[in-house]
Amino acid sequence: MATYITSAVLLSPQPTFEGALPEVPFNSRGKHLLCHEPEYKTLIPPARLRRMNRILKMGLATATQCINQSEVKPDAIIVGTGQGCTIDLAIFMRSCSEGVEELLSPIPFINSGHNTLAGRIAMDNQIKGYNMTYLQENTALESALTDAMMSLEEGKSNCTLVGAIDEYTQLSFDLFDLTNNWRKEDTNNLDLLKADAPGTIMGEGAAFFCISNQPTDNSIEIVLSESRLNIGADDTLDWIIKILGNNHLTSNEIDLLIVGRNGDQRHDDALNAPVEQHFQQATIATYKHLCGEYPTAQAFALWMATTTLKGQELPNYCIKRKGTRIPKTILLYNKSERNTESIIVVRK
Amino acid sequence: MRRVFVTGIGAISAIGTNVEENVANLKAGFSQLAPAKLLKTALNIPVAELALTNAELTQMAGIEPKETISRTLLFGLIAAKEAVASAKISGKDELIFINSCTGSGIEVIENIYQTPEQHIGSIPYFHSNEIPLQIIEALGISRCRQFNVSTACSSSANAIMLATRLIRNGKAERILVGGNDALSRFSLNGFNALEIASPTGCRPFDQQRDGVTLGEAGAYLVLESEEAAKGKDIYAEVSGYANVNEAYHPTSTTPDGEGAKTAITEALATAKLSASDIGYVNAHGTGTQVNDMSEALALSHTLGADTLVSSTKGYTGHTLAACGALEAVYSILAIREQMAWCNNRLQQPITEPALNLVTTNQKADIEHVLSNSFGFGGNDTSLIFSKV
Numbered sequence: 001m002a003t004y005i006t007s008a009v010l011l012s013p014q015p016t017f018e019g020a021l022p023e024v025p026f027n028s029r030g031k032h033l034l035c036h037e038p039e040y041k042t043l044i045p046p047a048r049l050r051r052m053n054r055i056l057k058m059g060l061a062t063a064t065q066c067i068n069q070s071e072v073k074p075d076a077i078i079v080g081t082g083q084g085c086t087i088d089l090a091i092f093m094r095s096c097s098e099g100v101e102e103l104l105s106p107i108p109f110i111n112s113g114h115n116t117l118a119g120r121i122a123m124d125n126q127i128k129g130y131n132m133t134y135l136q137e138n139t140a141l142e143s144a145l146t147d148a149m150m151s152l153e154e155g156k157s158n159c160t161l162v163g164a165i166d167e168y169t170q171l172s173f174d175l176f177d178l179t180n181n182w183r184k185e186d187t188n189n190l191d192l193l194k195a196d197a198p199g200t201i202m203g204e205g206a207a208f209f210c211i212s213n214q215p216t217d218n219s220i221e222i223v224l225s226e227s228r229l230n231i232g233a234d235d236t237l238d239w240i241i242k243i244l245g246n247n248h249l250t251s252n253e254i255d256l257l258i259v260g261r262n263g264d265q266r267h268d269d270a271l272n273a274p275v276e277q278h279f280q281q282a283t284i285a286t287y288k289h290l291c292g293e294y295p296t297a298q299a300f301a302l303w304m305a306t307t308t309l310k311g312q313e314l315p316n317y318c319i320k321r322k323g324t325r326i327p328k329t330i331l332l333y334n335k336s337e338r339n340t341e342s343i344i345v346v347r348k
Numbered sequence: 349m350r351r352v353f354v355t356g357i358g359a360i361s362a363i364g365t366n367v368e369e370n371v372a373n374l375k376a377g378f379s380q381l382a383p384a385k386l387l388k389t390a391l392n393i394p395v396a397e398l399a400l401t402n403a404e405l406t407q408m409a410g411i412e413p414k415e416t417i418s419r420t421l422l423f424g425l426i427a428a429k430e431a432v433a434s435a436k437i438s439g440k441d442e443l444i445f446i447n448s449c450t451g452s453g454i455e456v457i458e459n460i461y462q463t464p465e466q467h468i469g470s471i472p473y474f475h476s477n478e479i480p481l482q483i484i485e486a487l488g489i490s491r492c493r494q495f496n497v498s499t500a501c502s503s504s505a506n507a508i509m510l511a512t513r514l515i516r517n518g519k520a521e522r523i524l525v526g527g528n529d530a531l532s533r534f535s536l537n538g539f540n541a542l543e544i545a546s547p548t549g550c551r552p553f554d555q556q557r558d559g560v561t562l563g564e565a566g567a568y569l570v571l572e573s574e575e576a577a578k579g580k581d582i583y584a585e586v587s588g589y590a591n592v593n594e595a596y597h598p599t600s601t602t603p604d605g606e607g608a609k610t611a612i613t614e615a616l617a618t619a620k621l622s623a624s625d626i627g628y629v630n631a632h633g634t635g636t637q638v639n640d641m642s643e644a645l646a647l648s649h650t651l652g653a654d655t656l657v658s659s660t661k662g663y664t665g666h667t668l669a670a671c672g673a674l675e676a677v678y679s680i681l682a683i684r685e686q687m688a689w690c691n692n693r694l695q696q697p698i699t700e701p702a703l704n705l706v707t708t709n710q711k712a713d714i715e716h717v718l719s720n721s722f723g724f725g726g727n728d729t730s731l732i733f734s735k736v
Contacts, residue, residue: 077593082476084498089451089534093458096537101390109538110598110724114450114498119725122593128610131593131727132506135452135498137477143495147510150517175464175471229445229481230491295476339481 003149004212004219005346006159007070010303011035011062011206012291013189020307021315025290027190031182032168032202033292037061048124051107055085055167058206059117060124063163066208067125071216074161076130077118078148080140082166082295084114090171117165129157138227138340140164141299145211145225145344152213159212164299168204168292176202181293183263190317192263192289200262203292207299209306220309220346223247223329227342236341237274240333243343249329254345256308256327257282258301259320260334262293271335276321279331283323285314298334298342305330305346352515353736354583356435356570358427358526359677361664362396362563365408366430371681375709379663379692381549381561387455387531391540394549395531396563396665411486416460416470418453419530421479423566423670428483428524435570436580437522439488444520446495446511447480448503448527450669455532479528493520498669500723501632502591503527504567505672505731509589511571521576526568526673535668536562542599550635550666552659553644553705555696557635563665567673569680584680587716588619588732599724600638605646607728608720612650615718615730623651626732627714628688630679632722633659634666640698643720648701651718658706662692672721672729679717679733688712 010016013033014026026036035058040049043061052060059079067074088108095104110116115133122131130151134143141164148160176182183199192201211222224247230236241251257279259272276284291300308314308327328348335341357367363378364370373379381394386401398405402422406413409425424447437443451457453473460467472478480494497507504527511525529535539545539560546559571586592614594607601607616623629651631643640659647657660678667674682688690706691697697705719731 083474084476090461092538093454093461093534096533097458097462101533101537101540104537104541106538106541106543109534109541112451113500113724115500115723115725115727116598118499119593119598119727122595122726123598126595128593128595128607130591131499131725132497132510132591133499133725134496135449135476136494136496137475139477139494140496150513150519153517154513171461172474175461175474178464178468179471227493228491229477229484229494231481231485231489233491338475338477340477 001153001213003152003222004215005209005222005306006072006212006216006219007066007210008303008306009062009066009208011058012300013203014290020312025317027188029186029188031186032173033189034168035204053085053087053111055165056117056120059163059165060120062206063121063161063208066210070210072159072212072214074127074159074210076151076157076160077121077127078132078144078160079118079163080134080144080296081114082137082140083172084135085112085116086169086172088112137295137338138336139342141296142225142227142342148211159210161208162211163208164296165206166204166294166296168202173202189289193261193286195263196265198264198266200264200293203294205291205294205300207303218310220306223345223347225344229339230341231339236335237278240343251279252281253329254279254282254331255325256285256330258285258305258332260288260298261286262288267337275333281323283319284321285318286320287318298332301332302344305332309348349516350518351574352512352571352586353574353577354569354680355572355577355580356431357583357677357680358430359567359674360423360426361565361674362398363663374663374689377692384531389533389536391536393545393547394561396561397531398564416456416467418456418473420449420453420455420528421482423530424479424483424528425486427526427566428568431568431570432487432524441522443522443524444493445480445484446507446523446525448497448507448669449479450500450529452476452479454534455530458532458534499727500725501668502672502721502723502727502729503669505721505729506591508672508676508731509591509729512586512589515571515573521573523571524568525571527670528566529668529670530564531562544636546635550661551693552633552635552661553640553691553698554694555698557640559636560634561665563667565664565667565670565674567670567677569676582736584683584733585736587734588615590614590618591729594726594728596726601642601722603642605642607726608643608646609649611728611730612646615732619732621716625716626651626655626718627712628682628717629655629657630675630717630719631657631659632720633661635661644698644701644703648703653702654704656688656706656712657703658689658691660689675719676731679719682717683714683733683735686711686714
């Protein structure tokens with residue numbers, strides 16, 4: 001049974017919330033990028049906003065916009081996150097790690113729960129069906145999509161809201177700075193993929209998709225979503241080809257390949273070049289210079305794929321290698337040096 | 349729809365480091381809820397802590413000693429290895445791994461974050477994949493599809509539901525699924541700040557109950573399709589499941605147990621069973637006023653008044669993300685032993701609504717067990733395990 005993306009909304013460091021990539025992309029020098037946030041009070045009642053942390057605001061606003069734009073209303077919610085609500089985690093950890101373990105406010109503890117957002121969307125929209133949260137470095141979106149596609153197949157859901165979210169926090173930046181994840185020098189994000197330096201820049205984003213078993217005029221088919229942990233095995237390409245084959249696709253049918261290059265010169269080519277070389281016919285596009293690196297960054301690529309299939313021409317600043325075909329079938333590929341790899345295929 | 353069988357189980361908790369030790373202490377009515385001895389905390393409230401140090405657990409897990417190691421990981425390693433061994437599978441067999449934690453190794457992070465420069469080797473625990481990655485590596489698996497569920501206290505019940513659906517729908521043949529959580533200052537202070545941590549030790553379904561006692565555990569199941577399980581010893585079948593959301597409150601359940609009623613009813617429907625088929629209920633039963641009352645109302649509304657009901661949290665404490673899998677193992681053991689486990693520490697059972705609360709371990713004909721797990725965020729999950 002086919003499943004379709006009936007609406008897609010992305011909150012990112014680019015002005016994407018209104019539905020398209022800009023002509024001129026946002027750029028700045030630094031080691032991280034922050035989301036271009038909307039006027040939350042137009043989407044969330046102000047009384048509720050006051051009690052929310054930033055990631056909840058980002059998630060709830062994006063989810064609300066996505067539900068509003070879908071012709072079919074969701075009856076289930078699945079959220080994927082790599083790190084969850086880290087700000088409140090840090091606040092509560094600090095408050096109970098300083099020897100004073102009494103009279104603490106429970107609010108940051110409640111808000112630090114990884115499924116707080118999925119629960120909150122359910123509450124605000126009275127969606128009482130299946131409610132799930134995946135907490136996975138780099139592959140939470142892929143798990144959420146797999147689950148959603150299966151729910152639709154089972155007939156348990158007619159439309160599932162799938163989200164992917166991660167926020168920039170000082171805590172995660174500082175911790176991963178110690179393990180040399182980030183650039184040591186300030187970098188203009190638009191130069192990220194050109195520079196010959198170790199490390200990348202940290203980003204963030206919230207993306208929501210309504211996935212339905214009923215196609216609408218503008219809907220895009222989501223064909224597959226796969227991921228795995230891979231400890232050192234050098235068979236990524238075989239794995240991709242096999243999955244495509246299982247879904248009655250050949251490599252030659254891929255018109256556009258969106259890769260997760262993040263500008264880290266230590267890993268970029270090793271992780272991406274073999275796959276880029278294999279898909280000879282395809283245009284190759286990149287995106288992490290627009291949003292930075294974060295665990296659910298592949299959601300940026302999925303949103304980009306949906307806008308492309310709806311007819312927005314892929315801006316030049318995304319194109320790494322130009323092919324000749326108009327994109328109809330798109331493969332998203334993201335592999336990290338921390339043993340995760342994943343692919344998603346969507347088509348018109 | 350394909351049938352889904354349990355072919356392996358593994359469990360470690362405050363009452364035992366493997367399945368048989370857990371069974372022995374369930375039978376003996378043993379539990380020890382007392383202030384933490386190993387966890388460094390200023391809070392003087394009872395917990396269900398396993399009396400083994402990380403060094404002892406490291407040895408038991410069969411891995412090299414490290415300066416800093418996550419206790420959550422150690423629980424995971426020990427129980428996962430036991431489950432895999434009991435299912436007689438190896439790292440070479442293709443499998444999917446589904447894990448669940450509330451926070452991944454929070455008990456390590458909370459110690460390092462103030463002086464991270466001194467703990468660089470521990471920073472990987474801040475990656476949510478670190479624990480599953482180390483578990484599969486220790487099992488000798490080099491690649492596998494992996495899911496990591498985090499829905500608070502219903503996490504590993506939802507992980508089992510996901511595993512069951514993947515096999516039923518023909519997407520997988522064999523899945524290792526479970527959860528792990530060690531005691532942490534973070535969780536202990538969280539429940540204390542919410543004013544639902546018991547000052548006296550939890551007493552689920554007691555009229556005098558005064559809150560949750562936190563525990564620690566790791567528990568795993570190997571689930572296989574009927575075809576893959578051919579010729580193997582089968583512990584039970586996962587026959588029913590449901591997850592719903594109450595859409596009511598961030599941390600509290602509906603007073604009338606509306607969400608739990610729906611989850612139980614839908615789980616019975618997936619299993620094609622009626623209420624009278626359920627021989628024993630392993631309730632979520634945390635020991636808080638609100639949870640136990642709303643769950644009791646849901647049980648009395650959906651099941652017959654004579655159905656045997658207990659919460660085993662009086663033995664193990666509330667093991668958060670691990671409790672769904674740990675209680676799944678206890679449910680399966682109730683089928684194996686034909687024994688309904690008692691509500692340990694229960695003195696004055698609630699009388700309204702009328703439930704058949706087990707006060708001492710009781711022999712019974714148990715064909716089907718209902719296991720409930722409810723989490724913050726309005727997350728209600730019911731599973732049904734059946735005798736094969």
